[in-house]
Amino acid sequence: xxxxxxxxxxxxxxxxxxxxxxxxxxxxxxxxxxxxxxxxxxxxxxxxxxxxxxxxxxxxxxxxxxxxxxxxxxxxxxxxxxxxxxxxxxxxxxxxxxxxxxxxxxxxxxxxxxxxxxxxxxxxxxxxxxxxxxxxxxxxxxxxxxxxxxxxxxxxxxxxxxxxxxxxxxxxxxxxxxxxxxxxxxxxxxxxxxxxxxxxxxxxxxxxxxxxxxxxxxxxxxxxxxxxxxxxxxxxxxxxxxxxxxxxxxxxxxxxxxxxxxxxxxxxxxxxxxxxxxxxxxxxxxxxxxxxxxxxxxxxxxxxxxxxxxxxxxxxxxxxxxxxxxxxxxx
Amino acid sequence: xxxxxxxxxxxxxxxxxxxxxxxxxxxxxxxxxxxxxxxxxxxxxxxxxxxxxxxxxxxxxxxxxxxxxxxxxxxxxxxxxxxxxxxxxxxxxxxxxxxxxxxxxxxxxxxxxxxxxxxxxxxxxxxxxxxxxxxxxxxxxxxxxxxxxxxxxxxxxxxxxxxxxxxxxxxxxxxxxxxxxxxxxxxxxxxxxxxxxxxxxxxxxxxxxxxxxxxxxxxxxxxxxxxxxxxxxxxxxxxxxxxxxxxxxxxxxxxxxxxxxxxxxxxxxxxxxxxxxxxxxxxxxxxxxxxxxxxxxxxxxxxxxxxxxxxxxxxxxxxxxxxxxxxxxxxxxxxxxxxxxxxxxxxxxxxxxxxxxxxxxxxxxxxxxxxxxxxxxxxxxxxxxxxxxxxxxxxxxxxxxxxxxxxxxxxxxxxxxxxxxx
Numbered sequence: 001x002x003x004x005x006x007x008x009x010x011x012x013x014x015x016x017x018x019x020x021x022x023x024x025x026x027x028x029x030x031x032x033x034x035x036x037x038x039x040x041x042x043x044x045x046x047x048x049x050x051x052x053x054x055x056x057x058x059x060x061x062x063x064x065x066x067x068x069x070x071x072x073x074x075x076x077x078x079x080x081x082x083x084x085x086x087x088x089x090x091x092x093x094x095x096x097x098x099x100x101x102x103x104x105x106x107x108x109x110x111x112x113x114x115x116x117x118x119x120x121x122x123x124x125x126x127x128x129x130x131x132x133x134x135x136x137x138x139x140x141x142x143x144x145x146x147x148x149x150x151x152x153x154x155x156x157x158x159x160x161x162x163x164x165x166x167x168x169x170x171x172x173x174x175x176x177x178x179x180x181x182x183x184x185x186x187x188x189x190x191x192x193x194x195x196x197x198x199x200x201x202x203x204x205x206x207x208x209x210x211x212x213x214x215x216x217x218x219x220x221x222x223x224x225x226x227x228x229x230x231x232x233x234x235x236x237x238x239x240x241x242x243x244x245x246x247x248x249x250x251x252x253x254x255x256x257x258x259x260x261x262x263x264x265x266x267x268x269x270x271x272x273x274x275x276x277x278x279x280x281x282x283x284x285x286x287x288x289x290x291x292x293x294x295x296x297x298x299x300x301x302x303x304x305x306x307x308x309x310x311x312x313x314x315x316x317x318x319x320x321x322x323x324x325x326x327x328x329x330x331x
Numbered sequence: 332x333x334x335x336x337x338x339x340x341x342x343x344x345x346x347x348x349x350x351x352x353x354x355x356x357x358x359x360x361x362x363x364x365x366x367x368x369x370x371x372x373x374x375x376x377x378x379x380x381x382x383x384x385x386x387x388x389x390x391x392x393x394x395x396x397x398x399x400x401x402x403x404x405x406x407x408x409x410x411x412x413x414x415x416x417x418x419x420x421x422x423x424x425x426x427x428x429x430x431x432x433x434x435x436x437x438x439x440x441x442x443x444x445x446x447x448x449x450x451x452x453x454x455x456x457x458x459x460x461x462x463x464x465x466x467x468x469x470x471x472x473x474x475x476x477x478x479x480x481x482x483x484x485x486x487x488x489x490x491x492x493x494x495x496x497x498x499x500x501x502x503x504x505x506x507x508x509x510x511x512x513x514x515x516x517x518x519x520x521x522x523x524x525x526x527x528x529x530x531x532x533x534x535x536x537x538x539x540x541x542x543x544x545x546x547x548x549x550x551x552x553x554x555x556x557x558x559x560x561x562x563x564x565x566x567x568x569x570x571x572x573x574x575x576x577x578x579x580x581x582x583x584x585x586x587x588x589x590x591x592x593x594x595x596x597x598x599x600x601x602x603x604x605x606x607x608x609x610x611x612x613x614x615x616x617x618x619x620x621x622x623x624x625x626x627x628x629x630x631x632x633x634x635x636x637x638x639x640x641x642x643x644x645x646x647x648x649x650x651x652x653x654x655x656x657x658x659x660x661x662x663x664x665x666x667x668x669x670x671x672x673x674x675x676x677x678x679x680x681x682x683x684x685x686x687x688x689x690x691x692x693x694x695x696x697x698x699x700x701x702x703x704x705x706x707x708x709x710x711x712x713x714x715x716x717x718x719x720x721x722x723x724x725x726x727x728x729x730x731x732x733x734x735x736x737x738x739x740x741x742x743x744x745x746x747x748x749x750x751x752x753x
Contacts, residue, residue: 218432219435221420222420225415226413226418228384229382230435231408231436233403233404275424275425276423276424
């Protein structure tokens with residue numbers, strides 16, 4: 001079976017790249033930590049002079065990049081499947097901005113409670129993402145039909161509006177411009193192990209949940225009506241998938257702010273090399289998203305030291321032109 | 332339960348306007364039914380009701396004995412498959428993957444597909460002649476090939492009912508016939524109940540066992556193709572004039588669209604004495620040029636008689652093969668007397684119809700212009716051993732008679748028509 005062999009080799013190459021990316025990302029920075037020392041600290045538990053940098057700063061940051069990249073890319077793949085359009089992801093539809101606004105509101109108002117191990121910020125971000133998504137969707141809807149152009153326009157417009165509201169709120173309550181940059185451009189510079197733990201708890205089960213519906217997502221490509229003829233309760237399934245997506249986006253945004261275009265680009269590249277079958281597209285996109293985000297963040301913090309380019313800026317610089325390329329290819 | 336689908340008093344509407352009104356229908360098992368009607372007549376909506384995409388506002392819908400509202404989507408998908416007009420995939424898949432999607436209602440989420448599922452898919456791909464495409468990408472196939480793949484997918488659902496929503500309207504003639512023949516074969520081989528919405532009446536007539544004609548959300552006529560597709564039914568449903576011819580070989584109707592330009596009437600009356608098809612072309616030409624045409628004496632059921640009836644002309648008629656009765660003779664004489672011109676066509680003259688020329692020697696017709704066709708062949712056409720020929724010569728020798736060719740006849744009549752406008 002040639003196809004099977006191809007799939008295994010793609011999987012192998014991606015897993016290998018992921019490991020290389022992790023080791024490189026942990027090693028690179030103001031202080032270089034060679035792979036041997038990394039292994040020593042991590043595997044043997046030896047203390048070296050770089051232990052603290054590695055364990056408290058680099059490693060959580062890289063692990064956070066990994067899960068965030070994976071989450072965004074998986075969400076992108078699924079949303080492209082739901083809306084049957086390759087230009088859609090959590091960023092272009094304004095979900096990320098909505099989540100960021102939710103997170104900012106929770107921080108500014110200081111509403112402090114937590115349930116089921118989730119921080120309030122995460123819950124607010126989730127609510128922000130869901131609300132924005134349904135708002136944008138209804139804005140674009142015209143008698144049951146949703147034209148993708150209007151969906152994208154509505155998403156971008158709402159995104160801008162929400163970003164402005166976020167900036168305004170931050171200016172009123174906290175004159176730290178750094179904070180605004182964090183929420184609107186996305187950054188991984190404020191990482192802690194607790195954030196890492198919280199993200200993995202939501203995002204990993206979320207991605208696995210999405211993968212359960214890969215077969216249905218494949219059938220979605222035939223159109224909503226045809227999917228119903230094949231036995232899928234389309235509207236119900238869309239709601240389930242979009243709620244899972246919103247949970248992932250909420251978790252991502254509450255720890256990293258809005259990171260653009262990653263969810264758009266990764267599934268695309270995967271479809272080009274591995275085909276459209278979502279049973280592969282979702283997990284492979286997650287892997288590629290992880291690799292790309294680790295790479296972008298590492299580039300961002302090492303390119304012009306000591307200045308750190310926010311990771312959202314890096315992904316947008318690379319993703320924006322790709323988006324335009326796709327947009328032109330479509331028509 | 333001898334029916335496959337039973338619809339009782341079904342109504343449906345968006346907002347206030349009803350798209351379907353009190354529809355009652357029964358679809359027999361393993362039959363091929365076509366739904367036809369003009370755009371907006373509700374035929375696609377009716378199909379969407381059956382397929383469960385839309386729910387009736389009122390009334391009930393039973394499929395294989397079960398009320399549709401009580402069946403879940405997967406169970407419906409095992410019972411019924413739908414082939415839409417045209418399918419394009421936003422993300423491209425291999426043909427094999429597309430066909431395998433048809434197994435979705437049978438595959439459990441955690442077990443995945445079994446070898447048996449693949450076997451069924453492959454079998455149906457072979458049946459629809461798509462197996463050779465299995466590794467090609469769906470979007471690269473031609474329209475006809477894609478439609479066959481979708482058909483394979485539908486069959487892979489192993490349904491009892493196959494619904495088709497204008498399955499061939501995007502295809503060229505060759506592929507239209509190919510797909511329809513395949514579907515017909517299917518309905519017979521696998522005892523499938525087929526319900527198709529079709530635009531082309533002739534294709535519907537050729538392949539269906541049963542026709543449903545819809546207009547403004549209601550069923551106007553239903554029956555076998557011959558029963559449903561009459562000139563009157565088609566005129567009332569589609570608002571067009573057609574001719575219908577029923578093939579003697581297949582007993583299927585064939586529908587011709589008629590482009591009838593406005594006929595400019597003149598006041599010239601022409602009486603055509605003919606029979607056996609000798610006058611058909613002349614009658615229809617004269618009628619379409621605006622003459623007031625009559626004919627006689629015609630045998631009921633012959634070609635000249637049919638044409639005259641289609642045009643609703645005044646006709647002297649009689650039963651075939653018998654000697655012309657006095658009643659028919661006198662009607663013929665009356666029509667001839669009323670006419671401005673009498674045309675005698677080149678029909679065979681035997682004992683039964685010899686009175687058709689005899690009439691021309693009546694005193695009332697003494698000065699009536701008589702245009703005689705086929706002078707050169709009269710000897711051959713006389714099958715009365717001379718009686719007809721001698722009558723014929725008497726007629727021809729009348730002052731008002733003239734033997735003419737067809738061209739001459741038309742030019743004489745057309746001149747008269749121009750000078751005698753109404």
